[in-house]
Amino acid sequence: MADAHERATVLKATATYTSKVAETKASFLDWATGRRQLHQRKWEAIHRLDFHLETFERRATARGARVHWAEDAAQACEIILEICHRTGAQKAVKSKSMITEEIHLNAALEEHGIAVVESDLGEYIAQIRGEPPYHIVTPVMQLTKEEIAATFHEKLGAPRDATAEDLTKTARRVLREVFLAADVGVTGANFLVAETGMIAITENEGNARLVSTLPRVHIAVAGLEKVVPRLEDLAGFLPMLAVSGTGQQLTGYNTLLGGPRQQGETDGPEEMHVILLDNGRTRLLADAEQREALHCIRCGACLNVCPVFKGVGGFSYDTTYQGPIGSVITPHFRGLREWKHLSYASSLCGACSEVCPVHIDLHQHLLRNRRNAVDAGHVGAVEWIAFRFWAWAMRSPFAYELAARAGRIAQRLSRLLGVEGSLLDPARAWTARRAAPTLAPESFREWWRKRKASERKPS
Ligand code: SF4
Structure with a gap:
């Protein structure tokens, strides 16, 4: 809050976002009905999670992919390292994926001598600055073009007064080499389609396509909650995610990946692995009152409208997932005692619940977390x-x-x-x-x- 420059940059970015979203939302005939439908579809997926995940595993395996189940972050990293060692991988390239931030994959790979480079432009800037992502969708929301130019000047020798176009060209030149040299490509997955055994990735830069097709091995890491029953479900999820995430009608690239390179095909990886991560998600699933937090499609809309996020900024949360949704799920994923304070970082104005495209009552869940913390005796004597x-x-x-x-x-x-x-x-x-x-x-x-x-x- 003390950094007025950072606050002004974030306020400008969120104001631009808000006006873009209002414009694109207006093209929907009935946004409210769309929200209810997405909520219903997610409800269906989450309430039969075991069935849909097993269907996904069967179908993906039939297409030649290997599906791994990881209980926690350590196990997920272990599986990825084992794949890298078996295939002799030395270099990895990643596309934007918050779940790999959640498991601290970069640190694990580097610790074992595997160089890893982020290929999403925002993530790449954050990586060369040695910072975590500031926001789940906009990793360097807090930076101005001039600050990014200064970083590129210092780290890559770009001119200090480079334009946005020059900066993009510089990143593109550096990243082309990285894509071509990488042995392993790591992506997240926006959705897992049970019916077809495919993963769906939505992005704006085309980098996820290169990450998943150029290297010999493709590893996709996804939370258990990412599954949707049918391919046709994406007809609702993809546009509503795009509108809520960036104010676009549809993101630039929407890709469905089903298995490694098939016989007779010229492109694609030799191996494809999908890692299904629990890491606290089944704990949340067991909580009937709060399991709808698993409906989240990580659009970031709740962060952009949250007065607390706009005031304190992404780094203050010190978590992988910031803002209202981060404050709801982090205590479930990482422990109520240590993370309960996040649920108090809210004015309970309800703006987050109002914009959420999957209709999660976020402010009610923040209240429930507070109540659970008190019931569990996690409050200090003075507060009590x-x-x-x-x-x-x-x-x-x-x-x-x-x-x-x-x-x-x-x-x-x-x-x-x-x-x-x-x-x-x-x-x-x-x-x-x-x-x-x-x-x-x-x-x-x-x-x-x-x-x-x-x-x-x-x-
Ligand atoms: S909780 Fe809703 S608004 Fe927030 S990131 Fe998830 S889907 Fe988007």
Whole structure:
């Protein structure tokens, strides 16, 4: 919040996004019905997850792909490393995939001597800057063109005043060599189509097509929840994902991949592997109240409209998935005790639930996470006492008035004595960067009493 430049850049990016989305949404005859349909289709997929995943495995295997099941991040990395070692791979190229961020694949590959390069332009910029993605769809949303030019100048020798077109050309020149030299290509999967055993990837740069077809081996990593029953389901998911993700009617490249190179074909990898990752997803599936969080198609819309995300930025979350959806799922994936605080980073305005194309009631899930944290006893003593006191004061008009008076006196004293913002200020961490709100000089009840008294006075 302290970095005004970063906030301004993020606000500009999200404002552009909002106007583009409004424009493209207008071309839908009935967006609300579309949302309900997607919700229904995801509900169907998630409520028969075992059946659809097994169907996917059978069909994909029949097309020559190998399907692996990974319980957690460590097992997923182990499987990928085993494939790399068996095939003698030294160089890997990746397309944009948040799930590989989730399992920290780059670090695992590099640790075992396998060079890995991101090929999505945004991810590539983040990688050469040594930073994680800032946003699940827009990895370098916080950077201006000038900042990217400075990074390219420092890392790749591009001119300092390079235009956006020059910068893209530079990345393209570097990445062409990477695609041609890579032994292994790693992608995510936007959808797994059970009916056909295919994976669907949607992107704008064409890099995922190169990653999945040029190297000898293609490895796709996907969360269990990515499965959809039928091919025709994509007719709804792909356009609504594009609109919600980037404000486009459809992304530039939509690819269905079903198995490695078949006999008689000239293109495609020799081996294709699909890794189905659990990593906490079945824990969320077991929670009937919150399992709809698995409906998420990672469009990023909830981040773009969230006032907290726009205020604090992507890095503050310190998680793979930022914003409202990240705050809902991370405590399930990585532990409620350690990650419960994310669910409090919300004003509960409901803007996220309103834009979600699969109709997830995100703000209700944030509340449920808060309740679960309290029920599990994951709150500190000070917070516990403060809320007990607050509950008591809110139930009794007398206590409420007393507390409000005490608050006003304390605020006046702290201003008079210059305590605010000093070591003696109990809310110092909070007031260090913001002005404390000023309490009204009198409460509504006091004002009301005075008004009534003046009315009673004879004129
Ligand atoms: S929760 Fe909804 S809005 Fe947020 S990323 Fe997922 S699908 Fe998009």
